[in-house]
Amino acid sequence: MSKSIIEFRKEFPYEKDRIHLNNAGIAPTMNSVRKKIDYCLELASQGYHQIDRNLEVLEESRASLGRFLNIPSGQLAFFPSTSTAISQVAMGFPFNSGDEIITWDQEYSSNAYPWFAAQKKWGVRVKVIKSENNFNVKTERLIEAMTNRTRMIAVSWVQWQTGSMTDLDLLSKECRVREILLGVDAIQGLGVIPFDFQTSGVDIVFGGAHKWMCCPVGLGFMGIREDLIQKLNPIYEGAFTYGAPGDPVDLDLLPKSTAHRFEPGAPPILMAAALGESAEILAKTGIKNVYKQAIAISDEIKKRVEKNNGIVFETRPVGAAGIRSPIITYQAAHGLDPERIRLTKNHISFNERVGGIRLSPHGFNQLSDVDRIFKD
Numbered sequence: 001m002s003k004s005i006i007e008f009r010k011e012f013p014y015e016k017d018r019i020h021l022n023n024a025g026i027a028p029t030m031n032s033v034r035k036k037i038d039y040c041l042e043l044a045s046q047g048y049h050q051i052d053r054n055l056e057v058l059e060e061s062r063a064s065l066g067r068f069l070n071i072p073s074g075q076l077a078f079f080p081s082t083s084t085a086i087s088q089v090a091m092g093f094p095f096n097s098g099d100e101i102i103t104w105d106q107e108y109s110s111n112a113y114p115w116f117a118a119q120k121k122w123g124v125r126v127k128v129i130k131s132e133n134n135f136n137v138k139t140e141r142l143i144e145a146m147t148n149r150t151r152m153i154a155v156s157w158v159q160w161q162t163g164s165m166t167d168l169d170l171l172s173k174e175c176r177v178r179e180i181l182l183g184v185d186a187i188q189g190l191g192v193i194p195f196d197f198q199t200s201g202v203d204i205v206f207g208g209a210h211k212w213m214c215c216p217v218g219l220g221f222m223g224i225r226e227d228l229i230q231k232l233n234p235i236y237e238g239a240f241t242y243g244a245p246g247d248p249v250d251l252d253l254l255p256k257s258t259a260h261r262f263e264p265g266a267p268p269i270l271m272a273a274a275l276g277e278s279a280e281i282l283a284k285t286g287i288k289n290v291y292k293q294a295i296a297i298s299d300e301i302k303k304r305v306e307k308n309n310g311i312v313f314e315t316r317p318v319g320a321a322g323i324r325s326p327i328i329t330y331q332a333a334h335g336l337d338p339e340r341i342r343l344t345k346n347h348i349s350f351n352e353r354v355g356g357i358r359l360s361p362h363g364f365n366q367l368s369d370v371d372r373i374f375k376d
Contacts, residue, residue, distance in 0.1 A: 005293050008285040009364045012214075019369045022349035024160065024188055024327050024360035027214045029274075036277040037216075040270050058269045061276025068279035068287075069190070069205070071197045071223040074258035078272050082187050082208040082220035083110035088262055089183055089204055089222070090114035090154075092233045097123030099151035102142055106131050108160045111185040111206075115154050124151070135159070135354060136316050139167040143174050152181040157195075158188035161353040163327025163360075165189075167318040172201020181228075187211055187220075191278070192294050192326060192362055194287045197223050204228065209275045212362060213282070219271035222259065229259055238264030290363030294326035297361035300370045301328050308374065309333040313354065331356040346372050 011030040012020070020028050040057060043050040059073065066073045079085040091114070095101075101115050105128045119126045127150075129141050142153060153175060155166050168184065175182045183204040189195060191212030197205055205223045209215035224232070234255055239245045241264045242253045255261040282290060302312050305328075313329040332339035339357055343350050348369075351358045361369070 002286075002289045002293075004285045004289050005363055008281070008290065009366070011281060012364045017347050019346070019348045019365075019372050021359045021361055021365065021369065021373070022351050023192070023214075023362040024163075024211055024358070025349070025351050026210050026217065027212060027362060029216055030214045030278060030281055032281055033215055033274045033277045036273050037270060040273045044270075054269050055267075057273050057276075058267050061272040061279075064276035064279045064283075065221065066223075068283050069195060069197050069207075069223060070199075071205075072226070074260070075224050075226055075229070077222050077224070077259040077262040078268050079220040079222065079262070080218065080268070081110075082185065082206050083114065085206045085220045085222040086111055086154075086183075086185065087114040087117070088235055089232065090118040091121060092235045093118075093152075094231065094233065095122035095124045095151060098149060099124040100127055100147060100149045101125070101152045101154055102127045102129060102145050102150060103154045104129055104131060104137055104142075104156070104159070104166075106135060106137075106159055106161060107156055108185070111154065111156055125149075131159075131164070135162045135313055136164045137166055138316075139170050139318070142166070142171060146174070146178060146180065150178070150180050152183055154183045155185070156188060157184050157186040158193070158325045158327065160188055161358065162313040162315055162329040163188075163325030164315045165318045165323065165325055168200050168202060169319050175203075176201065188327070189325065191282060191290075192287075193291055193323060209271060209278070213275060213278045214362075215274040215278050216271070219268055219275055221275070222262070224259055229261070230255075230257065232262075234262050234264065236262075236264040240264055240267070285363065291326075293363040294361050294365070295324070297365045297367065297370065298326040298328050298359075300367055301359055301361070301373065302330075304370060304374055305330045305332070311356075313356065326362075327358060327360045329353050329356050329358045342376070343373065346375055348373060 181203045184202045185206045187208045190207045203225045209219040210217040311331045317324045
């Protein structure tokens, strides 16, 4: 185990009676993140006397997240949630009637409803592509579904039920050739699986704070290709869309040229500061180290499930590096109810998906956590 992972683990309130294995749901908040929030609350207690410092914290945090994901600050916008960010694109992009949006049949509702709302608003057609029977997603099926009417592919990088992954490298190359936009909900991967916006081929990426980024609930974000910013119309407008609070109303003004045009009102300084601090800690730890540890725990869980005659929903590795998600979903041999009772008794956080148990170990988890899963 690397020294950086040992230090990373110290960031978490690791209680003896609780094991956090639902990090794809809501992860525990890091100690440094909590301290950063306390710092921001102290600034808030001073009201307008610290307004400049508050805004500095916002942009420092945006820069930290940008460095972590390799997205320039001017191409990052904060939102109340991931679904709000997705809705900004679905409702604000100038689709034409008859355009196609392609998505998977098992998308999480927050990455489904906005596109069907776009279907009603713009007259586009949402094409839903069937996953395989084992819930794997075969990226080639998206490519086969493309036509000369396809305008956007809107999919999750990592699927929420079993961790099945779309091959972004394969998909983005085909999208580039056909001049199709690629919008990716990456909330189930960012913070545990290495991601680089500039090399991913993704045009627009959506994410959030409360899963693998280990922050409180209440913040989403969008990273967008620079040349797309001014093609996307803000669906909410306020002082920050055009300038700053206190500026006189000028109806001839155009929205800002950066992605900040999508942040209409008082910025989410507290939550942005939390996410920025998380990005700094993850960068310091090394996302490859985090990923390696999480996968090691996932592999051990799989081995123990199969040893106990359980069934694991296998997920196909993607890309040349064979990347896969640490999410593991399984059906215990003795059934769902007894397994639910055992996990609850052992104070393990988990979720139920596709008739089984979903566990999602992070880089701060350790092998001894696996023993607790199977303790009678």
